[in-house]
Amino acid sequence: MNLLAGLDIGGTKCAVVLGVEDRNQHVEVIARRSFPTPDSPGLAIDRMMQNLEDMIAARNDLNLLSIGISCGGPLDSRKGLILSPPNLPNWDRIDMITPLQERFHVPAAIQNDANACALAEWKWGAGKGYKNLIFLTFGTGMGAGLILDGRLYSGTNDMAGEVGHIRLEDEGPEGFGKAGSFEGFCSGGGIARFAQYKVKQHLTQGESTSLCGDITAKSVAEAALAGDDLACEIFEVVGQKLGKGLAILLDILNPERVIIGSIYSRQEDLLKPTMLKELKKEALSHAYQVCTIVPSGLGEKVGDLASLSVAKHALDNIPNKKGEGHV
Known part of the structure; x- marks a missing residue:
């Protein structure tokens, strides 16, 4: 099974999700944690990564394959940057991809929330x-x-x-x-x-x-x-x-x-x-x-599955150049 991780960054809360996809392309959320979004982007990223690390450790029978991030725009998905969305005023040119790749050593990608939901419905809905x-x-x-x-x-x-x-x-x-x-x-x-x-x-x-x-x-x-x-x-x-x-x-x-x-x-x-x-x-x-x-x-599940679908998309589109784990 594919173990996928998703980060959903919102103006009021952040969520960290773990999901598994089987060979028949059925997906299931197996763990989820959320917390109020801190004013500091650095603190938010640290908390998401720590939560993700703890959640993966609790499922040591599965290997993490990729990470997806869903966030309101504007974004630069190619560079992995959040470009100060209206609901995240302190998040100006925040690099989401590099910290995740350096810590977890897997492909990572970011998409705006509408694109992420489209991917989720396309893959699983x-x-x-x-x-x-x-x-x-x-x-x-x-x-x-x-x-x-x-x-x-x-x-x-x-x-x-x-x-x-x-x-x-x-x-x-x-x-x-x-x-x-x-x-x-x-x-x-x-x-x-x-x-x-x-x-x-x-x-x-x-x-x-x-x-x-x-x-x-x-x-x-x-x-x-x-x-x-x-x-x-x-x-x-x-x-x-x-x-x-x-x-x-x-x-x-x-x-x-x-x-x-x-x-x-x-x-x-x-x-x-x-x-x-x-x-x-x-x-x-x-x-x-x-x-x-x-x-x-996907109904009310689309929010959690959106970030996981970005992880799946990253896994399906791994670039050739080393270190470019986002699409």
Whole structure:
């Protein structure tokens, strides 16, 4: 069995994961530890490596083959650098690869979280067996991981897949620093901001709604499922914009499958009918007919498996030059 290690670096917490993949390409997480992300990158890296070392020692029947890191961008995956992501303001040009290779002597690689999730779904989830697929995060933000012609596509400098920045409308909730963007309409933060605006507008007109207090994407979905008219209207708009954004991606990239995570996976019944109606209207028919839209096949496990999939990708793409253990 392949013993893989994954490091998931987030703004609030870091997680260290060990997983095994058998000959049938089934993967299982066998150990996991997490801790709040320290302000100091050096301290965070030291704690992750110490945790990983302890976890490997507890499974001395297996040999570690590779390490993968999943982290929000921007990154330089070729040099193995974290380039000060918004949720990690002190992490400016932090080399993640060299310390890991010097300590563990195995290949290591880093990818942004959307790419990592795309790899996980491609290797072990709803994208297994497909050559052209898109994974959409649809969580706190909206990003995409792209598998094109059977390979991860990250672009010239790791900026491929930043679909949240696409402007869908001239006006609308802000996401990715742009009003009316794909992320503005289709993300947890965007849905919450859109709902807050609609509630104020609704109350000004003297109309009632069950939406009140701390409005989140989750609370809006719960209200919609309970039959609140305003919440249903909000998710109708979100579904429409999801379809519109997807149509752009289908027309440009012509994928076989689009996999959507997080909010879509949990609220498919609310979003799918409107999304498909808009997608069928907007996309080229030949692109639409060959593509299926599905929720994440890995569900809530995709976060842990994402970093492991980067480790697997590193193992499958070991470079020829000594010391270049990242891709």
